[in-house]
Amino acid sequence: MKAIAVKTGDQLEELDLPLPELFELDLLIEVKAIGLNPVDTKVRKQQHSPAQPKILGWDASGIVKAIGKKVSRFSIGDEVYYSGDIHRQGCNAEYQVVDERLVALKPSLLSFTEAAALPLTSLTAYEGLYNHLALNSQSSHEFLLVIGGAGGVGSMVIQLARLIPSLKIVASASRPSSQKACIESGADEVIDHPLKISNPQLISRFNYIFCTQSTDIYFYPMTNLIAPFGKIVCIVESTLPFNLEVLKNKSASFAWEFMFTRSLYQIEMEKQGEILSKVAHLVDRRSIRVPPIQILTGFNIENVIQGHQLLETGKTIGKIVIEMG
Amino acid sequence: MKAIAVKTGDQLEELDLPLPELFELDLLIEVKAIGLNPVDTKVRKQQHSPAQPKILGWDASGIVKAIGKKVSRFSIGDEVYYSGDIHRQGCNAEYQVVDERLVALKPSLLSFTEAAALPLTSLTAYEGLYNHLALNSQSSHEFLLVIGGAGGVGSMVIQLARLIPSLKIVASASRPSSQKACIESGADEVIDHPLKISNPQLISRFNYIFCTQSTDIYFYPMTNLIAPFGKIVCIVESTLPFNLEVLKNKSASFAWEFMFTRSLYQIEMEKQGEILSKVAHLVDRRSIRVPPIQILTGFNIENVIQGHQLLETGKTIGKIVIEMG
Numbered sequence: 001m002k003a004i005a006v007k008t009g010d011q012l013e014e015l016d017l018p019l020p021e022l023f024e025l026d027l028l029i030e031v032k033a034i035g036l037n038p039v040d041t042k043v044r045k046q047q048h049s050p051a052q053p054k055i056l057g058w059d060a061s062g063i064v065k066a067i068g069k070k071v072s073r074f075s076i077g078d079e080v081y082y083s084g085d086i087h088r089q090g091c092n093a094e095y096q097v098v099d100e101r102l103v104a105l106k107p108s109l110l111s112f113t114e115a116a117a118l119p120l121t122s123l124t125a126y127e128g129l130y131n132h133l134a135l136n137s138q139s140s141h142e143f144l145l146v147i148g149g150a151g152g153v154g155s156m157v158i159q160l161a162r163l164i165p166s167l168k169i170v171a172s173a174s175r176p177s178s179q180k181a182c183i184e185s186g187a188d189e190v191i192d193h194p195l196k197i198s199n200p201q202l203i204s205r206f207n208y209i210f211c212t213q214s215t216d217i218y219f220y221p222m223t224n225l226i227a228p229f230g231k232i233v234c235i236v237e238s239t240l241p242f243n244l245e246v247l248k249n250k251s252a253s254f255a256w257e258f259m260f261t262r263s264l265y266q267i268e269m270e271k272q273g274e275i276l277s278k279v280a281h282l283v284d285r286r287s288i289r290v291p292p293i294q295i296l297t298g299f300n301i302e303n304v305i306q307g308h309q310l311l312e313t314g315k316t317i318g319k320i321v322i323e324m325g
Numbered sequence: 326m327k328a329i330a331v332k333t334g335d336q337l338e339e340l341d342l343p344l345p346e347l348f349e350l351d352l353l354i355e356v357k358a359i360g361l362n363p364v365d366t367k368v369r370k371q372q373h374s375p376a377q378p379k380i381l382g383w384d385a386s387g388i389v390k391a392i393g394k395k396v397s398r399f400s401i402g403d404e405v406y407y408s409g410d411i412h413r414q415g416c417n418a419e420y421q422v423v424d425e426r427l428v429a430l431k432p433s434l435l436s437f438t439e440a441a442a443l444p445l446t447s448l449t450a451y452e453g454l455y456n457h458l459a460l461n462s463q464s465s466h467e468f469l470l471v472i473g474g475a476g477g478v479g480s481m482v483i484q485l486a487r488l489i490p491s492l493k494i495v496a497s498a499s500r501p502s503s504q505k506a507c508i509e510s511g512a513d514e515v516i517d518h519p520l521k522i523s524n525p526q527l528i529s530r531f532n533y534i535f536c537t538q539s540t541d542i543y544f545y546p547m548t549n550l551i552a553p554f555g556k557i558v559c560i561v562e563s564t565l566p567f568n569l570e571v572l573k574n575k576s577a578s579f580a581w582e583f584m585f586t587r588s589l590y591q592i593e594m595e596k597q598g599e600i601l602s603k604v605a606h607l608v609d610r611r612s613i614r615v616p617p618i619q620i621l622t623g624f625n626i627e628n629v630i631q632g633h634q635l636l637e638t639g640k641t642i643g644k645i646v647i648e649m650g
Contacts, residue, residue, distance in 0.1 A: 131554065132578060134459065204590070215569075228590040229456065237573055241566035244540075244579065248562060251586035253457060254569065255578030264574060265529070265553040
């Protein structure tokens, strides 16, 4: 099968690789569309062995072509979407194997291309909001701050949080177009860059903070903005040490959301399939919008390289999706 | 009224002070017994103004002698116990005023002396377990590690966690007598000092860790012991910065429990009265034991100084309680 992979130091190559081995809970999926994410460029830069080329890509949709012996949830021909497992081969290939517990039927309203734009951001947003911040129906009238509300994860956070009636959602965004996007996603209010906040009414205001941007930059500002007994969740790796003591008087907490924890530790992996099923249901009910998509047509090395270059500008709006064509 | 207070630099003095002013939600309480805690010696060492002597003491039992205009939960003559508000005057006095929301009727099985040993540790343990670690009936078969299981807070943590059937409770303790105390409190297993853990089966094992000892010492060991999606709660202030990144692959979280957050920020203060009511009920059902108590008889400067000195040895077993006599 055709695959685009990294053999050594940061170089993408188009390779002809054997079909991957199918374990008993795996689905063999014919990939129809590939969503690109910053994790692709991060893994590209890691050390890999030339003898074991690493196939990148952790957002995809496709069709089930074969199933492992113990697969119980899917049948051949099912149209599915998933993010997958960062420690297995990714979706930049004609075929991929994925544990069925990480997979769901794709939203029926969406094309493969649209469906491939959703899994990683929606899993991150959902786990952050419902596992870590522990939002629930009693969170009404509480305040959530979404730092970076116009990005891929941020817009999904706002949309999924919007399902809780009367939760007050405040998003941060700098540019007017981003601020407009936050309101369209469902934010009640948009504020400027959190480092510029001088409004004393926002100090200790937020019961929940979901930071989709630099943890290093926003850690201390968040400790001012968080409410007593408040919860902070972050997704961007940090390089600095932090003085946790500043959260103590507030009995506040800090959590990481890392979308690949479940597959990495093989912990309740079926929860990710369940989340993707819920998201598909919400999309089909038109409660969640698909982000703007920039389509690259054709699965070839040029398009993957172009996609990575676009990601690395940091200026893409919405999702980049490669259609297999 | 007689009170023992700090006027300047670290010096306890016996003073004759006016009765404190009663606000509309306050109870005026005749103090019958005073529990001593490390927070007493910490506040003693802080800067105070000679014009406003600071009365220490945040564990007490007593009798309601007068009530504010809007008090609705208590009547004159009620026998109560409470920890109180660290930013108001403490209980080292013949009389004290406390917001009724922080107070509960004392366990009917207990003497005033026994009741004064419970509030601060049980509030800390309860908030840590149920607010921060979010233990619930679905936590069965999960693993809780209590670092310092034989101390005042630790023994209460074990007893309150023991109410969840099938939760596996592992406590750390070094001395044989402490290890025995952990088992008597309800721990399933006792391990040695967490820094000495070499058993690889304990790595990533614990869904919950409640650290009652030095956060500075145990932070990094806890990041090894915590399970994916696990929660850590700490109560001892830290002086070191920490590299939070080590928790990221596990999507783990870190929370502070500080018993005075609710009164400091005036946030749902009634929850503390509710917790103390639950604890009283559990004591009266004999589900919670009172810790060993070392009684100092008579409310005088000598006994308060002796109590502080005992606390500062760090070697007291159980609680020190001063009976007003």
